Amino acid sequence: MSGVLTLRFPAGTALEPRFVLSPLWEALASIRVLQDEAGRAAYPEWTEWATRRLRRHRRRLGMLFSLVQPSLPYVPSFLFASPRTPVPDLAADLVSVRSSTSQQVRRDLDLFSWVLSTRGAAGVPAGPAPGRGPLPEPLEALYDDPASGLSELSDQVELYWKSVIAPRWGRIRAVLAEDLTDRGREGSLDELGPAVSWDGRTLLVEHTGQSTSRVMDGSELLLMPSVFAWSGPWPVALPPDQPRITYPAGGTESLWSATEAPIESLVAVLGISRAKLLGELNVPASTSDLAIRTDMTAGGASQHLTALRSAGLVSSHRVGHSVLYARTATAEALLRNAAAGSS
Numbered sequence: 001m002s003g004v005l006t007l008r009f010p011a012g013t014a015l016e017p018r019f020v021l022s023p024l025w026e027a028l029a030s031i032r033v034l035q036d037e038a039g040r041a042a043y044p045e046w047t048e049w050a051t052r053r054l055r056r057h058r059r060r061l062g063m064l065f066s067l068v069q070p071s072l073p074y075v076p077s078f079l080f081a082s083p084r085t086p087v088p089d090l091a092a093d094l095v096s097v098r099s100s101t102s103q104q105v106r107r108d109l110d111l112f113s114w115v116l117s118t119r120g121a122a123g124v125p126a127g128p129a130p131g132r133g134p135l136p137e138p139l140e141a142l143y144d145d146p147a148s149g150l151s152e153l154s155d156q157v158e159l160y161w162k163s164v165i166a167p168r169w170g171r172i173r174a175v176l177a178e179d180l181t182d183r184g185r186e187g188s189l190d191e192l193g194p195a196v197s198w199d200g201r202t203l204l205v206e207h208t209g210q211s212t213s214r215v216m217d218g219s220e221l222l223l224m225p226s227v228f229a230w231s232g233p234w235p236v237a238l239p240p241d242q243p244r245i246t247y248p249a250g251g252t253e254s255l256w257s258a259t260e261a262p263i264e265s266l267v268a269v270l271g272i273s274r275a276k277l278l279g280e281l282n283v284p285a286s287t288s289d290l291a292i293r294t295d296m297t298a299g300g301a302s303q304h305l306t307a308l309r310s311a312g313l314v315s316s317h318r319v320g321h322s323v324l325y326a327r328t329a330t331a332e333a334l335l336r337n338a339a340a341g342s343s
Contacts, residue, residue, distance in 0.1 A: 002206065002207070002208055003073075003206075003207060003208075003210045003211035003212070004204055004205065004206055004207075004211045005203075005204070005205040005207060005211070005212055005213070005214075005235040005237055006202060006203070006204055006211075006212070006213035006214070007202070007203040007205075007213075007214055007216055007221075007237060007243060008201065008202050008213065008214070008215050008216060009201055009202070009203070009216045010201075010216070010217070011201060013200075013201065013216075015189070015198065015203070015221060016220070016221075017189060017220075017221045017222070017223045018220060018221070018222055018223065019180050019183055019223050019224075019225070020180075020222055020223075020224055021173075021176045021177075021180065021224055021225060021226075022093055022224060023089060023090040023093055023161075023165075023169075024079070024090060024093035024094065024097070024157065025080075025093075025224060025226070025246065026165070026172065026176075026226055026227070026228065027090075027157060027160060027161055027165050028068050028075065028079065029226045029228035029229060029234070029246060030050070030164070030165065030228045031064065031065060031068040031160075032068055032070040032228070033046075033047060033228050033230065034047060034050060034051070034054075035065065035068065035069065035070050036070040036071075038230070038231065039070065039228075039230055039231075042230035043228070043230065046168075049164075050163075050164040053163050053164050054160075054163055054164060057159055057160075057163055060156065060159060061156050061159065061160055062136075062137075062138035063138040063139065063141070063142060063149070063152060063153050063156055064153060064156040064157060064160060066135075066136040066138050066139050067079065067112075067139065067153075069116070071119065072112075072115055072116060072119070073115070073124055073210045073212075074111065074112060074115045074124045074238075075236065076105075076108035076109060076111075076112050077104075077108050077236075077238065077241050078097060078100035078104050078105050078108050078150075079097060080096075080236065080241055080244070090157075090158070090161055094154045094157060094158070097150060097153065097154060097157075098150050098151065098154055100146070100150060101146075102146040102147065105142065105143070105146040105149070105150065106143055106146065107128065107129075109135060109139060109142065109143050110128070110129040110132050111124070111128070111129040112135070112139075113129070113132050113133040113134065113135045113139075114129040114130060114131055114132060114133055116133055116134075116135070117131075117133025117134070118133075124210060124212065124238060162292065166289075166292040166293060167292075167293045169289055169292070169293070170280065170282075170283055170284075170285035170286075170289045170290070170293065171282060171283050172227050173289070174283040174284060174285075175227055175249055175250075175251050175252055176225050176226075176227065176249055178250075178251055179225040179249040179250050179251065180225065182250065183223075183225075189203070189223075192223070192233070192245075192247050193232075193247075194206075195207065195232050195233050196233060196245070196247075203221070205233050205235045205245055206232070206233070207231075207232060207233050207234060207235055208231050208232065212237065212238075214237050214238075214239060214243070216243070220242065221242075221243050221244070221245070222242060222243065222244035222245070223244070223245050223247065224244060224245070224246045224247070225246075225247060225248070225249035225250075226246045226247070226248065226249055227248075227249050227252045229246050229247055229248040229249070230248070232247075232248065233245050233246065233247045233248075234246040234247075264338075265338045266278065266334070266335075266338055270308075273294070273296060273300070273301075273304050274304045274307065274308055276294045277290055277294060277301065277304055277305060277308065277314075278308065278313060278314070278327065278331055278335070279335075280293050280294060281314065281325060281326060281327045281331075283326075284317075284324035284325060284326040285324060285325060286322045286323060286324055286325070287301050287302050287305060287323070287325070290305070290325070305325055308331075309325075312328055312330050313327065313328055313330060313331040313334070314326065314327060314328060314331065315328050
């Protein structure tokens with residue numbers, strides 16, 4: 001199914017898209033990949049790895065996976081966190097989700113159930129759902145008790161994140177941050193490819209889904225890069241939510257195929273914790289990222305990183321509010337020698 005999103009702006013609008021990213025939305029995009037045959041084919045290495053890691057958790061993620069169905073042209077809007085900074089964290093996104101009102105949750109689930117019952121054949125109405133269909137069992141619990149359901153949903157997001165996004169988040173975030181830097185916060189729509197066009201008053205976005213249109217009364221538009229947007233732009237523009245377009249980030253070609261650093265031979269010299277930290281620094285990462293990916297406490301990771309920096313194996317530099325660590329040339333040579341010795 002293919003369609004066109006049409007956004008009509010007032011005459012003379014100076015459209016200034018804001019480039020941001022959302023950790024929650026990136027997680028949702030990855031779930032679309034896992035539940036779609038074409039998505040799995042586009043990310044074979046990641047999906048095989050993620051499927052193995054989720055095997056023992058899959059039954060605990062029913063609510064989350066029920067809400068994200070790639071065959072439907074609708075995702076409940078209470079999952080939309082409007083980022084206030086270019087690079088927010090997952091905790092900030094989940095605060096927005098948990099603050100959703102019971103009225104909003106039930107309204108969105110009414111619409112979701114109607115779209116699900118029609119399989120999206122009738123599109124997505126801009127107003128209240130014309131009717132209500134059955135919901136998957138996990139979502140009935142969310143509908144009956146939204147407050148408890150949102151708490152459970154947040155727990156499921158965190159479990160999913162820790163299982164299959166956090167171990168790769170340093171690499172993913174580096175790709176997304178580079179895309180944001182390249183396009184600039186006041187970037188142009190012209191670089192998003194032929195699927196997106198702007199004539200000064202009307203924005204057209206070709207995508208896989210139903211054709212929809214909306215008359216806008218403002219000029220702000222959110223543009224979000226994603227490493228999981230395999231099928232092209234993924235627009236969300238139902239009123240009253242702020243329109244957003246998720247688009248494929250650049251620089252993802254080697255993201256999933258990157259080889260792991262050969263740390264085994266370094267364990268005896270550096271110790272397991274420091275060897276693991278060094279192995280994770282294929283791209284610069286923060287202490288908190290590295291702690292999650294290596295199952296350490298933030299304090300423990302910080303102590304080991306300080307020792308590695310004192311030994312000249314890592315460097316640190318500040319980017320915004322974060323301090324990122326990177327391997328030095330000495331560490332890269334050490335890893336190359338370790339790889340040669342193990343081959």
